[in-house]
Amino acid sequence: MRNLRAAAPASFLAPPAPPLLLPPSTPTPRGAFSAKASPAAAVAQAHGWCPSPRRVGRLRRRSGAASSSVASVEDAKKDVLVALSQIIDPDFGTDIVSCGFVKDLEISEALEEVSFRLELTTPACPIKDMFEEKANEVVAALPWVKKGGVGKSTVAVNLAYTLAGMGARVGIFDADVFGPSLPTMVSPENRLLVMNPESRSILPTEYLGVKMVSFGFAGQGRAIMRGPMVSGVINQLLTTTDWGELDYLVIDMPPGTGDIHLTLCQVVAPLTAAVIVTTPQKLAFIDVAKGVRMFSKLKVPCVAVVENMCYFDADGKRFYPFGQGSGAQARKVVQQFGIPHLFDLPIRPTLSASGDTGIPEVVADPQGDVAKTFQNLGVCVVQQCAKIRQQVSTAVSYDRSIRAIRVKVPDSDEEFLLHPATVRRNDRSAQSVDEWTGEQKVQYGDIPEDIEPEEIRPMGNYAVSITWPDGFSQIAPYDQLEMLERLVDVPRATTAAVSS
Ligand SMILES: Nc1ncnc2c1ncn2[C@@H]1O[C@H](COP(=O)(O)OP(=O)(O)OP(=O)(O)O)[C@@H](O)[C@H]1O
Missing domain, CATH: 3.40.50.300 (P-loop containing nucleotide triphosphate hydrolases)
Structure with a gap:
């Protein structure tokens, strides 16, 4: 990336x-789920979608359907099942149609609705959202499913x-x-x-x-x-x-x-x-x-x-x-x-x-x-x-007068100071931490205690990019900065921040 x-x-x-x-x-104005992907309404209803052995959850899904280009309701049902069979249950290694999760598939021409239940299992399954999203995506991609924006x-x-x-x-x-x-x-x-x-x-x-x-x-x-x-x-x-x-x-x-x-x-x-x-x-x-x-x-x-x-x-x-x-x-x-x-x-x-x-x-x-x-x-x-x-x-800046990185949390009065070396030592990128083992590649002593950032630039609303004198460009999300050990007993600076 x-x-x-x-x-x-x-x-x-x-x-x-x-x-x-x-x-x-x-959701859509017509009360049918948007043909193009996952409307929030469907997501909100998705309690208990999970492909694990316990049977708990039931979900009714609807999708707008324009029947004009579908030969028959039976053909349309086949289309839906073929589309849903692209979704593989990672636990069973089989698609959700073969697993028997898809129940009560109905296509009402009068109502222009596709509805079916995914009879899954226990609530709070970590991949239920994935199932939700994929089911939306694949059904939505059917060419005859009508848009409902x-x-x-x-x-x-x-x-x-x-x-x-x-x-x-x-x-x-x-x-x-x-x-x-x-x-x-x-x-x-x-x-x-x-x-x-x-x-x-x-x-x-x-x-x-x-x-x-x-x-x-x-x-x-x-x-x-x-x-x-x-x-x-x-x-x-x-x-x-x-x-x-x-x-x-x-x-x-x-x-x-x-x-x-x-x-x-x-x-x-x-x-x-x-x-x-x-x-x-x-x-x-x-x-x-x-x-x-x-x-x-x-x-x-x-x-x-x-x-x-x-x-x-x-x-x-x-x-x-x-x-x-x-x-x-x-x-x-x-x-x-x-x-x-x-x-x-x-x-x-x-x-x-x-x-x-x-x-x-x-x-x-x-x-x-x-x-x-x-x-x-x-x-x-x-x-x-x-x-x-x-x-x-102005959220993150370097205050040269006190040699500290100043963080002002957006939309809040909170403000704190960080030691630049602490920030650099806590870089979590692949250059600093082995992605597979989690082993720290950059050792504490590799970073000089008096290191100072050369430039701090915002990256969207969630992170800053910090350039260090050795050319290393660190992406530091605000969430990460908030977790770091803060400097205390540092005199309040009066000079303006140098870079932001
Ligand atoms: N205020 C409105 N009055 C009348 N028609 C509208 C209005 N807003 C949108 N439409 C019409 O409703 C249809 C759907 O609108 P639009 O494509 O903008 O929705 P969408 O949310 O982007 O949909 P999708 O998720 O399917 O792309 C379009 O034909 C559009 O012209």
Whole structure:
């Protein structure tokens, strides 16, 4: 992973302003699970998914299904079973269909739903999430399974064009390789990504001044891939793209909270902030909570919740098809999780139409109230990103006057000091610790007591990169720094920090 990072074009690695994450969302408006991956709703229900011998848990899974291209329900069932048989139980070495875990598979054409239970065993199994995610992925990848999005791509694209309208240099990365939406939402003249033969980097396509990369522009169509392949493709697309100078990179994340999100949040593109997109009728507290928790674990602050499809206006009246109370629920999310801002978007035929005809609503109707909402969201995102960057850039610094590394924990008053040699001696990278045996390669005495860092740079919101005089570049996550022995009885410094 470090190699990938090192191989990435400098233009991507050092954008002048942070990338922005457009995150996953809660379940689908139609009450069926999103066809493309793992919606939080399904995850939230997953109690007792485990392939161990005790039989406890039962889970009902639903998926939207468009039957048009499936010859019969029986064919569709076979499709689902073949897809699920890609999932191998690591304990038994056999796929979950052969293991007999899949029960009561039903496909209701009327309801356009696929449902089945995975009759697994004991709760609290460490790999239940893996089963959850894989089952979502493989069923979602079936070509006839209908999409049921909450509007992530709609929000991502309109936010990107709003930021561009504010004068920023913006890129959009569509991270959904199972069913990329970007190609239907914008209509660039060049619909194929081009590889620069000399630098071997991918050149993004461009539409109305916004650069964009999507698997849908790679000429491959919908992908049917396993998890590691997906991460690989995302890595490759993101790290080999020559974005040029960007102020913001908006990433349209696939639904769910799996490996792909981890890869995106930490490895490929250290992200600055997340915007949660949800819909009112499914604004289950636990679903948003799952997303917020994932981002919080990955040290990506959620700066706003967009509640999409809240109401519509007709005959001079405003209708709330999911009830007016849903807004209060969203406000609860904002309050309880400390997410500073909530934005409502209406159900609007033009928003849908423009989503499907290639002109984002904020471009088609820049004076409309949807554009105004996006303008407010854009301002919020810009301000929050600036605040986060400011916090991050001063979070860890070297105070030469007292020869100590000063750590200010973001969003808290906590501040502590560390001895530079302690930080260097506690490096956990492969250069310092044998990855297999855990044996310490760098010995205590190898690090001079008076070593001083040359440069400290933030890496996303979760770590700093410290360059030492011998050229060694240490990645120090904040969590790790918080565990180290702190300096006490050091005089409070009055001079400014040297580097951050
Ligand atoms: N506020 C809205 N009013 C009307 N239609 C909308 C609205 N928001 C989204 N849509 C439409 O709903 C469909 C799904 O939206 P979108 O693709 O943005 O969702 P998504 O969450 O990205 O979905 P997926 O996870 O399947 O990619 C699209 O056809 C889009 O145009």
